[in-house]
Amino acid sequence: xxxxxxxTVNMPRSIEVTVPEPSQEPPKGRxxxxxxxxxVAGVSHQTVSRVLNHHPSIRPETKxxxxxxxxxxxxxxxxxxRALVTSRSRTLGILxxxxxxxxxxxxxxxxxxxxxxxxxxxxxxNIESSDAVSIADGLAHLRAQGIEGLVVIAPQxxxxxxxxxxxxxxxxxxxxxxxxxxxxxxxxxxxxxARLATRHLIERGHRSIYHLAGPQxxxxxxxxxxxFLDEMGSQDVPTTAPILGDWTADFxxxxxxxxxxxxxxTAIFASNDQMAxxxxxxxxxxxxxVPRDVSIVGFDDIPExxxxxxxxxxxxxxxxxxxxxCVALLLGDLDDAAxxxxxxxxxxxxxxxxxxxxxx
Amino acid sequence: xxxxxxxTVNMPRSIEVTVPEPSQEPPKGRxxxxxxxxxVAGVSHQTVSRVLNHHPSIRPETKxxxxxxxxxxxxxxxxxxRALVTSRSRTLGILxxxxxxxxxxxxxxxxxxxxxxxxxxxxxxNIESSDAVSIADGLAHLRAQGIEGLVVIAPQxxxxxxxxxxxxxxxxxxxxxxxxxxxxxxxxxxxxxARLATRHLIERGHRSIYHLAGPQxxxxxxxxxxxFLDEMGSQDVPTTAPILGDWTADFxxxxxxxxxxxxxxTAIFASNDQMAxxxxxxxxxxxxxVPRDVSIVGFDDIPExxxxxxxxxxxxxxxxxxxxxCVALLLGDLDDAAxxxxxxxxxxxxxxxxxxxxxx
DNA sequence: ACGCTCCATGTGACCGTTCACATCGCGAGA
DNA sequence: TCTCGCGATGTGAACGGTCACATGGAGCGT
Numbered sequence: 001x002x003x004x005x006x007x008t009v010n011m012p013r014s015i016e017v018t019v020p021e022p023s024q025e026p027p028k029g030r031x032x033x034x035x036x037x038x039x040v041a042g043v044s045h046q047t048v049s050r051v052l053n054h055h056p057s058i059r060p061e062t063k064x065x066x067x068x069x070x071x072x073x074x075x076x077x078x079x080x081x082r083a084l085v086t087s088r089s090r091t092l093g094i095l096x097x098x099x100x101x102x103x104x105x106x107x108x109x110x111x112x113x114x115x116x117x118x119x120x121x122x123x124x125x126n127i128e129s130s131d132a133v134s135i136a137d138g139l140a141h142l143r144a145q146g147i148e149g150l151v152v153i154a155p156q157x158x159x160x161x162x163x164x165x166x167x168x169x170x171x172x173x174x175x176x177x178x179x180x181x182x183x184x185x186x187x188x189x190x191x192x193x194a195r196l197a198t199r200h201l202i203e204r205g206h207r208s209i210y211h212l213a214g215p216q217x218x219x220x221x222x223x224x225x226x227x228f229l230d231e232m233g234s235q236d237v238p239t240t241a242p243i244l245g246d247w248t249a250d251f252x253x254x255x256x257x258x259x260x261x262x263x264x265x266t267a268i269f270a271s272n273d274q275m276a277x278x279x280x281x282x283x284x285x286x287x288x289x290v291p292r293d294v295s296i297v298g299f300d301d302i303p304e305x306x307x308x309x310x311x312x313x314x315x316x317x318x319x320x321x322x323x324x325x326c327v328a329l330l331l332g333d334l335d336d337a338a339x340x341x342x343x344x345x346x347x348x349x350x351x352x353x354x355x356x357x358x359x360x
Numbered sequence: 361x362x363x364x365x366x367x368t369v370n371m372p373r374s375i376e377v378t379v380p381e382p383s384q385e386p387p388k389g390r391x392x393x394x395x396x397x398x399x400v401a402g403v404s405h406q407t408v409s410r411v412l413n414h415h416p417s418i419r420p421e422t423k424x425x426x427x428x429x430x431x432x433x434x435x436x437x438x439x440x441x442r443a444l445v446t447s448r449s450r451t452l453g454i455l456x457x458x459x460x461x462x463x464x465x466x467x468x469x470x471x472x473x474x475x476x477x478x479x480x481x482x483x484x485x486n487i488e489s490s491d492a493v494s495i496a497d498g499l500a501h502l503r504a505q506g507i508e509g510l511v512v513i514a515p516q517x518x519x520x521x522x523x524x525x526x527x528x529x530x531x532x533x534x535x536x537x538x539x540x541x542x543x544x545x546x547x548x549x550x551x552x553x554a555r556l557a558t559r560h561l562i563e564r565g566h567r568s569i570y571h572l573a574g575p576q577x578x579x580x581x582x583x584x585x586x587x588f589l590d591e592m593g594s595q596d597v598p599t600t601a602p603i604l605g606d607w608t609a610d611f612x613x614x615x616x617x618x619x620x621x622x623x624x625x626t627a628i629f630a631s632n633d634q635m636a637x638x639x640x641x642x643x644x645x646x647x648x649x650v651p652r653d654v655s656i657v658g659f660d661d662i663p664e665x666x667x668x669x670x671x672x673x674x675x676x677x678x679x680x681x682x683x684x685x686c687v688a689l690l691l692g693d694l695d696d697a698a699x700x701x702x703x704x705x706x707x708x709x710x711x712x713x714x715x716x717x718x719x720x
Numbered sequence: 721a722c723g724c725t726c727c728a729t730g731t732g733a734c735c736g737t738t739c740a741c742a743t744c745g746c747g748a749g750a
Numbered sequence: 751t752c753t754c755g756c757g758a759t760g761t762g763a764a765c766g767g768t769c770a771c772a773t774g775g776a777g778c779g780t
Binding site for chain 2: 079091099109112116124249280284
């Protein structure tokens with residue numbers, strides 16, 4: 001009989017590692033330190049430190065001996081001690097809103113992975129709302145941690161402004177900024193993506209296209225809206241005012257339902273896949289069909305989008321790549337790295353089945 | 361003209377805080393320390409430390425003076441120094457697989473939030489695959505951080521076993537364990553949830569029900585499968601072997617397509633919403649309809665599920681609550697806290713439109 | 721053969737906290 | 751009045767690393 005799945009807590013038997021006490025000099029209750037290793041290896045603590053830091057001038061033989069003792073004693077460097085003296089925490093902070101969404105979550109995972117590969121730790125702080133207090137709180141939390149770099153995945157204007165006021169004293173990256181500092185800019189061209197989506201609709205013959213945008217405050221939302229308007233303008237298609245949403249499928253649904261009471265459009269470009277999903281739901285609820293009656297394009301290409309009904313035409317963003325470049329930028333690897341890293345991440349249009357010719 | 365949305369890096373003008381130098385004794389280049397505060401406030405460093413730690417026997421007047429100086433100097437305690445001497449990092453580690461999924465991401469966010477409220481930091485390590493090496497790597501990374509508690513959101517048997525071998529020396533919680541340690545167990549009854557879903561299908565008249573399970577190794581998958589089999593058995597419905605999937609919508613799609621070539625069933629219970637989505641896609645691709653021809657139930661209730669076509673009947677899990685209880689357990693708050701915390705989190709059946717009467 | 725440089729290593733101080741213990745009044749019980 | 755206890759504060763030593771500097775040979779040009 002299998003017991004129910006559950007959460008289990010295991011308490012350690014004791015805080016100190018119960019080393020099998022292999023040879024001499026058991027560490028006196030505490031975890032072994034650099035000096036314990038030194039004593040056993042018959043060298044000075046400094047030599048051990050040098051081994052730890054890959055100092056060039058250490059005899060291979062000595063190095064090996066120290067390494068062996070380290071293994072034997074199960075020595076682990078004390079990060080706090082190191083951080084104290086070097087005043088470097090080797091920790092990156094992530095300030096993130098909506099970390100449960102696919103995009104941010106993907107970027108976070110990529111950031112963590114890249115940071116770890118570079119020997120850095122990652123500490124997160126989620127902000128529930130984007131008011132100044134939440135932001136300041138989250139930031140203070142990370143700051144108290146002594147972070148060396150900050151990634152802000154809460155791409156709202158307000159956050160950006162608050163950040164500026166708070167006079168951050170560490171290098172930081174915001175995923176989607178207003179581009180105020182072109183010198184340190186690595187473009188992720190949301191505008192191009194939105195134009196791609198819009199052009200696709202126009203090319204298929206649509207002339208009455210609504211844009212379901214993200215929240216007013218969000219930089220991504222603004223950029224996608226901009227791309228939409230730009231493309232519509234350059235193709236001389238009359239535009240209607242975008243509808244400001246909140247990224248959720250729920251909103252897409254209600255907005256779609258509202259829109260359909262008038263039905264003066266043939267296509268909708270939603271600023272993310274969730275809202276697109278909601279719209280499609282509303283369309284079907286109204287007894288209509290996608291793409292026969294209404295064409296729809298999303299943004300992000302979440303993994304589920306390929307299985308929506310119909311499979312959603314959308315714009316793919318490489319969130320993971322974004323995360324990786326973030327870290328690269330923060331750690332300054334870019335200064336002498338391949339220049340293409342500084343180039344633009346170009347979103348890609350993924351054509352599926354949610355766009356057709358206009359019904360009228 | 362709005363510039364393109366982009367990633368911006370801001371470099372601090374200088375590492376040290378450029379304090380406006382309000383009164384006396386500018387900190388000599390470094391960030392102000394406890395002794396700087398002490399000097400300006402005219403007390404000993406120890407008194408400052410006591411203020412920091414809310415020691416009871418400090419004269420209110422003295423305390424206030426110290427507090428004022430702290431504010432004036434923009435003093436921030438040095439976490440590394442504190443961690444060094446107390447050998448407490450006040451950091452919780454999260455070892456997580458599939459952190460881009462809705463469930464884990466929600467739990468992580470809740471954990472972070474609860475931890476922060478308790479004055480703890482959270483550090484994450486994602487493991488890409490669940491092989492022993494990845495796990496050991498991730499764990500070593502967190503361990504090197506000096507974490508005081510560990511949450512494992514990679515509920516695979518293998519991870520659990522590897523963990524056991526690695527002889528963790530900190531308290532840890534695994535979200536979904538095998539329940540080997542009933543003493544410290546807080547049930548999240550996946551089995552009950554799966555039974556709920558299965559019973560719902562049976563009550564609607566279904567007798568040929570397939571179960572699209574998660575990966576073999578996953579504890580959640582196992583529990584849900586167990587619940588499915590238990591319920592089927594207790595209702596005397598003949599069972600077929602569950603199909604082992606990988607949680608993705610893609611898998612659901614292909615499995616569904618495969619299954620439909622025979623079509624000896626009227627309902628499918630998928631172990632998560634993504635797979636359910638994939639199955640629904642396959643059903644429609646075969647020219648059939650949900651729930652007219654095939655009924656489907658999912659698991660998790662991701663926010664999008666309400667807008668699938670048709671809206672998905674599923675089992676809701678309170679991921680956030682799970683995260684909160686995790687932290688509560690880890691921090692030991694539970695020992696004297698309200699007992700209902702130790703109770704079971706009961707999943708809830710959310711009935712929507714993906715289940716109907718069987719077609720034959 | 722002498723001094724110079726460089727390699728391999730050792731010595732002691734220091735990073736910013738907390739901890740253990742000492743000190744100094746002051747009010748209360750004898 | 752004396753001492754005991756405790757409240758409020760100070761003193762110096764850890765904690766476990768790294769840094770700056772010192773030391774003692776080996777190699778080498780002159």
